[in-house]
Amino acid sequence: METVNQKQTIIVKAEKSMGITILLTILFGPLGMLYSTVTGAIVMIIVNVVVAIITLGFGLFITWPVCIIWGAVATNKYNKNLGIS
Numbered sequence: 001m002e003t004v005n006q007k008q009t010i011i012v013k014a015e016k017s018m019g020i021t022i023l024l025t026i027l028f029g030p031l032g033m034l035y036s037t038v039t040g041a042i043v044m045i046i047v048n049v050v051v052a053i054i055t056l057g058f059g060l061f062i063t064w065p066v067c068i069i070w071g072a073v074a075t076n077k078y079n080k081n082l083g084i085s
Contacts, residue, residue, distance in 0.1 A: 013082055016075045025071040029064050037074035
């Protein structure tokens with residue numbers, strides 16, 4: 001009888017905290033989004049710079065909450081993909 005040794009690889013990823021995501025994006029805006037979504041952070045950094053220049057900074061009152069929402073949605077999606085509600 002022949003025995004077969006098979007390797008099983010288990011990849012473990014840590015869940016991302018919704019509280020940390022929200023805190024970082026409230027404090028740092030698109031830079032805080034780097035915790036939850038790198039692509040989203042890069043997009044929002046560019047958008048924030050353009051909007052800030054065009055509106056003399058007043059447009060950030062709209063883009064900053066967008067960063068918070070986007071970060072929260074990205075964290076929720078990441079955790080769902082891990083199988084953590």
